[in-house]
Amino acid sequence: xxxxxxxxxxxxxxxxxxxxxxxxxxxxxxxxxxxxxxxxxxxxxxxxxxxxxxxxxxxxxxxxxxxxxxxxxxxxxxxxxxxxxxxxxxxxxxxxxxxxxxxxxxxxxxxxxxxxxxxxxxxxxxxxxxxxxxxxxxxxxxxxxxxxxxxxxxxxxxxxxxxxxxxxxxxxxxx
Amino acid sequence: xxxxxxxxxxxxxxxxxxxxxxxxxxxxxxxxxxxxxxxxxxxxxxxxxxxxxxxxxxxxxxxxxxxxxxxxxxxxxxxxxxxxxxxxxxxxxxxxxxxxxxxxxxxxxxxxxxxxxxxxxxxxxxxxxxxxxxxxxxxxxxxxxxxxxxxxxxxxxxxxxxxxxxxxxxxxxxx
Numbered sequence: 001x002x003x004x005x006x007x008x009x010x011x012x013x014x015x016x017x018x019x020x021x022x023x024x025x026x027x028x029x030x031x032x033x034x035x036x037x038x039x040x041x042x043x044x045x046x047x048x049x050x051x052x053x054x055x056x057x058x059x060x061x062x063x064x065x066x067x068x069x070x071x072x073x074x075x076x077x078x079x080x081x082x083x084x085x086x087x088x089x090x091x092x093x094x095x096x097x098x099x100x101x102x103x104x105x106x107x108x109x110x111x112x113x114x115x116x117x118x119x120x121x122x123x124x125x126x127x128x129x130x131x132x133x134x135x136x137x138x139x140x141x142x143x144x145x146x147x148x149x150x151x152x153x154x155x156x157x158x159x160x161x162x163x164x165x166x167x168x169x170x171x172x173x174x175x
Numbered sequence: 176x177x178x179x180x181x182x183x184x185x186x187x188x189x190x191x192x193x194x195x196x197x198x199x200x201x202x203x204x205x206x207x208x209x210x211x212x213x214x215x216x217x218x219x220x221x222x223x224x225x226x227x228x229x230x231x232x233x234x235x236x237x238x239x240x241x242x243x244x245x246x247x248x249x250x251x252x253x254x255x256x257x258x259x260x261x262x263x264x265x266x267x268x269x270x271x272x273x274x275x276x277x278x279x280x281x282x283x284x285x286x287x288x289x290x291x292x293x294x295x296x297x298x299x300x301x302x303x304x305x306x307x308x309x310x311x312x313x314x315x316x317x318x319x320x321x322x323x324x325x326x327x328x329x330x331x332x333x334x335x336x337x338x339x340x341x342x343x344x345x346x347x348x349x350x
Contacts, residue, residue: 008219010218010219011218011219012219012220012241013219013238013241013242013243014241016238016239016240016241017240017241017293020239020240020241020289020293021293021295024289024290024293024295025295028290030289031288031289031290031293031295032286032288032289033286033287033288033289034284034285034286034287035248035250035251035254035284035285035287035302036251036254036282036283036284036285037247037251037254037255037258037283038258038280038281038282038283039255039258039259039261039262039280039281039282039283040279040280041262041265041266041276041278041279041280043185043186043266044183044185044186044187044188044266045187045262045263045266045267047258047259047262047263048259049254049255049256049258049259051247051251051252051254051255052247052251054246054247057232057247057252057255057259059255059256059259059262059263061263063188063191064191064195065191065192065195066187066188066189066191066192066195066267067188067263068188071229072212072226072227072229072232073210073259073263074256074257074259074260074263074332074333075210075256075260075332075333075336076210076211076212076226076227077226077232077252077255077256077259078253078256078257078260078333078336079210079211079212079224079226080212080214080224080226080232080234080252080256081224081234081249081250081252081253081255081256082249082253082343083212083213083214083222083224084214084222084223084224084232084234084248084249084252085249085250085253086214086345087214087216087220087222087234088220088222088234088236088242088248088249090216091216091218091219091220092220092241093294101216103216104215104216105213105214105215105216106213106214107211107213107214108211108212108213108214109209109210109211110209110210110211111207111208111209112208112209112210112332113206113207113208114195114199114205114206114207114208115199115203115206116330116335117330117331117332118192118195118196118199118206119268119326119330120196120199120200120206124335124339125329125330125331125332125334125335126331126332126333126334126335126336126337126338126339126341127210127332127336127341128341128342129341129342129344130341130342130343130344131343131344131345131346132343132344132345132346133346133348134345134346134347134348135348135349135350136347136348136349137349137350138349142349145347145349146347149345149347151294152345153345154300155291155292155294155300156292156300156301157249157250157287157292157300157301157302158249158250158253158301159300159301159343159345160291160299160300160301161250161253161301161302161337162301162336162337162341162343163301163340163341163342163343164299164301164340165338165339165340166301166302166303166304166305166337166338167303167304167305167338168257168305168306168307168334168337168338169304169305169306169307170261170306170307170309170324170327170328170334171306171307171308171309172309172311172320172321172324173308173309173310173311174310174311174312174313174317174320175310175312
């Protein structure tokens, strides 16, 4: 490391981001990325998702939905992913704009009608509305924070995935 | 508990699901649910998502994206949530159809162009393609498995959220 954490605004390694931007400028194909997860069913409504070398993300359902309630359920995990994505966005773009963040938290909610999931009627089984309430404490001017907020919400990978109709292909093999 | 795990097909508590369906039949408003997560920024690109009483889901970015690589990143978490959701779907609907699952695993991939996230061009910052390869081992007939697969993919809450354009509102407070 060529500099200590204390010299990094928001502790963000902005030089690494700059290096990536430089690499993409030299070779735009560097920006084409593929991400992966591997899920293993653990019987009942329990499963876990393995990502690279990290501890698996466990999943279950609450008792009312027939689960053993040992872990967050998949739609809660989806909200978690969105909130974590927004946090990266604020941290990255605040640092690029020389804004120090003192505190940042995000409360997420999503509304879901269980009828389609339970086969009680056809229709949209997913969230029909998602809300995120961001609390960002900083000494920056309100106008700067508003601009930061606009940039974060218009460049969020998980946010865009939720707001767009993404092609999803689920292929089944039985061997 | 009125029965042991060994009497439960796939270990699924199908009676609890039946009870929920009965409750929704008596009062359709029971099917309107709201799910929540609370994200706290931990400096740099680290954050964690708290859901109910469970251990938080940690998040970070790989070094090339400026992170400390301590946890899966948010787009990987999104794939994890989708895979975990599909697992619940197969387990629930197989049990309802009297199909015993011996093994179930799901490999997920998503493609993402980093240009919009990094502010290098405008456009869709999210996944532009998501693929799930399901491996389901069962003694059931191929036609039964195909029907199960169709029902799972047409009733997946996370799958539908990804495939639909969901309204997302991100509200900012600075106090």
